[in-house]
Structure formats: C-alpha cells, structure tokens
Amino acid sequence: MKVFIVYAHPESLSLNGALKDVAVSHLTALGHAVQVSDLYAMQWKASADAADFITRRDPQRLNYPSESKSAYKGDTQTENIKREQEKLLWADAVIFQFPMWWFSMPAILKGWIDRVYACGFAYGVGRHEGEHWGRRYGEGTLEGRRAMLSITIGGRAPQYSERGVNGELHDLLFPIHHGILFYPGMRVLSPHIIYEAGRMPLAEFDRVATGYKSRLDQLFTDDPIPYRMQNHGHYDSQQVLKPGLGHGQHGTRIHLLQPGDPPQAA
C-alpha cells in the first residue's frame, strides 16, 4: 500500500523527527511505499495569498476560494500545491506527524491545508442541493483513503480526559478529524498520541517506538471513527441532524453513529 506522511516540526533531531523516521522505516519494512512531505525542510509557504495564483480571474480584488477554484479547474495552480495534491491522490493512507501547539497543529501545517485543499479539490465538490450538500463529510476527492494523526503533546493525559482542564482530546481534535480529514472523504483513525512528550527521557524512546510500530501495523485494519456520512439520510436539508438521532449525546459527539441508529441510506 502507499503511505504519505505529512511531517511538521522545525528540528529533524526532535521527538517528532524520530517518530517520523520510525514510521518511514517500519512502513517500508512492511512492504509499503512511503512518501514524506517535510514541511519545514521544504520551506512550505504557510500563508494563503495572491502569490498562489499564476493567473487571476480578478486582478483587482483577491477572492481566494474563487481564484482557487479557477486555478484548480484551469490547471494553473502553482507546482508546489499541485505536487502535494498528487501525493494525497497517490496515497492509500495519510499520516500527519506534528507536536500539539496551542491545542492544534503548527501554523505551517495549517497553511499546507489552506493551500493544498483547493476549491474543487477538497471543498466545493459536487452538487449542492437540499439534503445533498456537496460531496463532503465522508464523500469527496479523497474518499477511499485512511488518515491518522500522530501527535506529541506536552500535557498529561488526565488533563485531556472528559473532565480535564484542557478539554477532552477528541473534542479538541474534532475540527481536524471531522472538518479537515473526513470533510474531503477520508476515513479517520483514532489518533496516536504521546503525552508528556516534552519531558520524555531518551531512555523511553524504544518503548514509545515499539508502541508506534504496533499502531502502524494496524493502519489498514483498524476501524475508523464512526462519523455519520452527510449525504446518507441522517441530516436534513439544512445539514442538521434529524430528530431522533444522537440521543444521549451532546456537542460534537452527536455526529458519531450510535448503536441502534437506522442504517445510513445507500
């Protein structure tokens, strides 16, 4: 199988760098083909701006989604954006390796998403009408691929538990899991997390690497997070969850399929 690793850490000798190296060597040893985008080494431009467009529909006023759509459709995107899209299309699974920075991803990775996820590629895909509001949330260009976050976190696990002061981890990751990975169609695996990463002694690394390797062994067999598909009967024409679904759940959790839910329409 083909695995694409998007790696965002400024220091190659970091813990994140070491975890990326473990993934490359282990996945290769398992017989998978691996490509890596090392965003800092590539000096990836994080800001989405006018320089992303070789030709402009409207040279007076920048409307990013509209220029993005026209560049994607007209095959006039910049080479670096195109190359990253090709890697996503090549992959059967995509791993994002990064440290948690301010409860999210480093800005360089967010900028990779902003620019690579072009209009017509990752959003603005398909018919928008009634209960079918674009090919998104389970459908779309990246359908058929798996995605997994591999994150190092400075804080302790209890701080990210249900009643932990930092907020529950899956709630914090919902915008990435659901809004960035599931949105263009990928199936999202539970994240691989290393807590208290900043203080991890070097002597711990073998244990951590072994744990990560066994997780990677399951990359193509683990069940994904059971998010509801948008266009398969559970949401109404305003894309609101229909009455009777999501019972006993609250917040972002209503978007997870529950035992006893009616089957999603074909």
Ligand SMILES: Cc1cc2nc3c(=O)[nH]c(=O)nc-3n(C[C@H](O)[C@H](O)[C@H](O)COP(=O)(O)OP(=O)(O)OC[C@H]3O[C@@H](n4cnc5c(N)ncnc54)[C@H](O)[C@@H]3O)c2cc1C
């Ligand atoms: C801007 C910023 C924002 C942050 N926001 C948050 C936040 O919102 N929430 C939160 O919980 N934390 C936060 N942190 C902490 C951050 O998540 C951790 O610093 C980070 O996850 C540690 O990963 P690293 O790769 O940078 O570790 P490094 O600093 O590279 O290493 C961490 C430890 O791992 C050890 N180590 C063991 N084996 C190896 C090996 N093989 N190679 C390299 N090192 C090894 C090192 O010796 C070191 O002690 C933030 C940090 C920054 C800088």
